[in-house]
Amino acid sequence: MNLTISGHHLEVTPAIREYVQSKLERVKRHFDQVIDIAVILTVDNLTEKEKRQKAEINVRLPGKTVNVASLSHDLYAAIDSLIDKLDRQVVKYKSQVQDHNHQAIKHLLEADTPAPA
Template identity: 85%
Template sequence: MNLTISGHHLEVTPAIREYVQTKLERVKRHFDQVIDIAVILTVDNLTEKEKRQKAEINLRLAGKTVYVESLSHDLYAAIDTLIDKLDRQVMKYKSKVQDHDHQAIKHMPEAEQPSAA
């Protein structure tokens, strides 16, 4: 699995990198068939009052790409909500992939035919 963490208008410090990696362990624990992860952390300086922190992630799985983004005033809060959203989407995808409890048509009981009298 490849992990890429990049920052736009932001230097990715070792503390931020470690925080993202520890948060991604939760997603990897739930679904281990991850091919590639690209995390983009952005700081938008609109005005001094409205500094906005944005975290985005592209998660490539076998057969699907999951994209999630999160905005907040604090970068760590944006990362937390990003991981929560990502975890929900990965669990939903995992349940769709592993949902094999439906019965095939040939094994379903036939409806009773009305007898011709």
């Protein structure tokens, strides 16, 4: 798994990098087949003081790419919100993949009916 953390108008400090990596452990615990993760942390130079910190993540999974973004006035709050959203989407994708692998109902019904004599 490749992890890329970059900053736009922001220097990614080791503390921020460690915080993001520790939060991503929760996602890896739910779904371990992650191919690639790209995190982009941004500070927008807006005139209003609200929601200037932005966190985005692109996660490549087998067969799907999950994109999530979060805005907040605090970078750590934006990262927390981002990981919550990403966790919900990864759990949803995992359940879809698991449900898809089950046999179809029509095949189960064919196996239950006895062969004509």
